[in-house]
Amino acid sequence: MAADYADYHTHLARCRHATGTAEDIVWAAQEAGLEGVGISDHLPLLPHPDPDLAMEPDELGDYVAEVLALKALHPGFVLLGIEADYFPGRQADIAGLLDSQPFDYVIGSVHYLDGWGFDNPANLAGFQGRDIDDIYRVYYETVGDAAETGLFTIIGHLDLVKKFGHRPVGNLSPALDRLMYRLSRARVLLEINTAGLRKPVREIYPQLEVLTRARKAGIGITFGSDAHHPSEVGRDFAVAGRLARDAGYTSRAVLQPRAGSGRAEVGYVGLRR
Numbered sequence: 001m002a003a004d005y006a007d008y009h010t011h012l013a014r015c016r017h018a019t020g021t022a023e024d025i026v027w028a029a030q031e032a033g034l035e036g037v038g039i040s041d042h043l044p045l046l047p048h049p050d051p052d053l054a055m056e057p058d059e060l061g062d063y064v065a066e067v068l069a070l071k072a073l074h075p076g077f078v079l080l081g082i083e084a085d086y087f088p089g090r091q092a093d094i095a096g097l098l099d100s101q102p103f104d105y106v107i108g109s110v111h112y113l114d115g116w117g118f119d120n121p122a123n124l125a126g127f128q129g130r131d132i133d134d135i136y137r138v139y140y141e142t143v144g145d146a147a148e149t150g151l152f153t154i155i156g157h158l159d160l161v162k163k164f165g166h167r168p169v170g171n172l173s174p175a176l177d178r179l180m181y182r183l184s185r186a187r188v189l190l191e192i193n194t195a196g197l198r199k200p201v202r203e204i205y206p207q208l209e210v211l212t213r214a215r216k217a218g219i220g221i222t223f224g225s226d227a228h229h230p231s232e233v234g235r236d237f238a239v240a241g242r243l244a245r246d247a248g249y250t251s252r253a254v255l256q257p258r259a260g261s262g263r264a265e266v267g268y269v270g271l272r273r
C-alpha cells in the first residue's frame with residue numbers, strides 16, 4: 001500500500017513545534033514502506049508573526065546540510081524541500097531565502113490573512129464577527145496570488161480554513177472555479193494532506209468536492225502527511241489514495257531531483273488501486 005506513495009510534507013524539531021530529526025523522518029518513511037520522502041520544515045521569514053512557527057534564519061544552513069547529508073546517503077529516496085508561508089508584499093524576501101538554498105521543491109502555504117494566523121487554535125476568536133464566506137474567498141484569492149508568484153512547486157493544505165470545522169455557508173463555486181483556473185495556469189501541484197484527519201474537522205485537505213474541481217482543471221497531485229512527529233509519516237495515505245481516485249484522479253506527481261541545482265522535475269505515475 002504505502003509503497004505506492006511518497007510523503008512530501010514533513011517537519012522537524014527545528015521549527016519548535018514538531019518532534020524528531022530528519023534522520024528520524026527518513027527511518028519512519030522506510031519503515032512505512034514509502035517510495036520516497038521529502039523533508040519540508042517551515043521556512044524562517046522575519047519579522048514573522050509567530051516566532052514559534054519556524055526555525056531561526058541562521059539555522060537554515062544547518063537544516064539544509066542535515067537533509068542534504070541524508071539525501072546523499074539515500075539517493076532517489078530523500079528530497080530537500082521547505083514549506084514557505086506566502087505573505088502578500090514579501091515576495092522578494094521569500095524568493096531571496098528560497099534562492100539561497102538548493103531546494104528540490106517548495107510547498108507554498110497560506111496560514112495568515114492580514115496577519116491573522118487563522119489555523120492557530122490560540123487565534124480562534126478571529127472567526128467571530130467575520131463572514132465565513134468572506135474568509136474563504138479572501139483565503140482562496142491569497143492562495144491564487146501565492147501560486148502566481150511562481151515560487152512554489154506544491155500548494156499546501158488547500159482548504160485549511162476548515163481546520164476547526166468552519167464551513168462556507170453560501171455558494172463558493174465561482175471563487176473555486178477562479179482559483180482552479182489560476183492554479184492550473186500557474187502549473188503548481190496540489191497536495192492531498194492527511195493532517196486534517198488529526199484536526200477538529202477530521203477531514204483530509206482538500207475535501208472531495210474541491211479535489212474533483214482540481215482534477216477537472218488538470219492540476220497534478222502529491223501526498224503529504226504534514227507530520228510533526230516521525231510516527232505521522234505516511235499516515236492515512238490509503239485513505240488519501242481513495243479520495244484521489246474518488247475525485248477521478250488516475251495518476252499522481254513524482255518529484256525527480258535534478259543533477260546540479262534547480263527544482264525537481266515533475267513526472268507522473270499511475271495511482272494504484
Ligand code: ZN
Pocket residue numbers: 011015017018042228
Ligand atoms: Zn508546523
Ligand code: FE
Pocket residue numbers: 083109111156157
Ligand atoms: Fe502549513
Ligand code: FE
Pocket residue numbers: 009011083226
Ligand atoms: Fe506543514
Ligand code: ZN
Pocket residue numbers: 083109156157226
Ligand atoms: Zn502544513
